[in-house]
Amino acid sequence: MFIIQLFQSGRSAVEIFIYLLAILGAIMVAIMCHEVAHGYVALLNGDPTAKMAGRLNFNPAKHFDPIGFLMMLFVGFGWAKPVPVDYRNFKNVKKGVLTVSLAGVGANFVIAFLCYLLGFLTYKIFGNTESSELWSRIILLFYLFFYYSVSINLSLIAFNILPLYPLDGFRVLSALAPRSKVTEFLLKYGNYILIGLVVFGTLVPSLDVLGIYVGFVSGLIEKLFSLIFGGWTF
Structure with a gap:
């Protein structure tokens, strides 16, 4: 999504480079923080x-998953290499599964809010000031990083709360709900449903159910942020 739109935008080579830096930086920060949060909360449990x-x-090489990264670039949501967790080590299994599962999206929410705040401050401080070409590009880089960080982190939240295995939403559901035919079905076929939604959305963009859902949830959270900052938006 991001990359395709960028190269179709007609921007100059320098502008495309700045946008790429911002997008790649935002993706790496989002997925690394998501996975580190899982691992750190697992340690606490x-x-x-x-x-x-x-x-x-926060070594990118430790968390890099090539397919998930490409999904982030071309579809708008994806994943990192999952952090290994052994639930048998938890002091309280139900609490452990629940808190570890929520830690990733919790980290994404915090990052999205902080970047919204920083984008707001950047706009208010530098939005109407005269500056050199170099300084303007540096400001643009940071502003774009904040913008894409909000977009990517909110997309990750929406994607990961889906109650489909192996996403965090399924683990939250399995921790809260008793084992049933529904959870068994989601565990067994969750992967296939996800793949089907992604492929279907790619082949038939007008019926991209997953993309519409992610956009809707992301939009709701962004409206909340906008209300907090007096109606300001990127």
């Missing part, structure tokens, strides 16, 4: 697996 695997750091 008694499971050191992620720590022992060297995943409680």
Whole structure:
């Protein structure tokens, strides 16, 4: 989504480079924070697996998943390499599964809000000021980073709260709801449903159910942010 729109925008080579830096930076921060949050909360619940695997750091190579990264670039939502978690180590399994599952989207929400705040401040401070070409491009880079960080993190929230295995939403559902035919179905066929939604949306953009859903949920959260900041939007 981001990359296709960017190269169809007719912008100059320098502008495209600035946009690419902002987009790539926003993606890496979003997916790394999502996974580190999972691992850190798992550690707090008694499971050191992620720590022992060297995943409680912000080294992009540790969290990089090529397919998930390409999905982020071309579709607008994707994933990183999942942090290893051993639920058997949790002091309280139900609490552990619930808090670890919510940690990733919680981190994405915090990042989205902070970047909305920083984008608001950047606009208010630098939006109407005269500056050199170099300084203008630096300001643009940061502003775009904040903009895409909001968009990407909100998309990750919407995508991950879907109650389909192996997404976080399914794990929240499995922690709160008793085992049933519904949860068994979602566990068994969740992967196939996700793949089907992505492929169908790519082949028939006008009927992109997943994209419409992600856009709707992201839009609701962004409207909340806008209300907090007096109606301001990017």
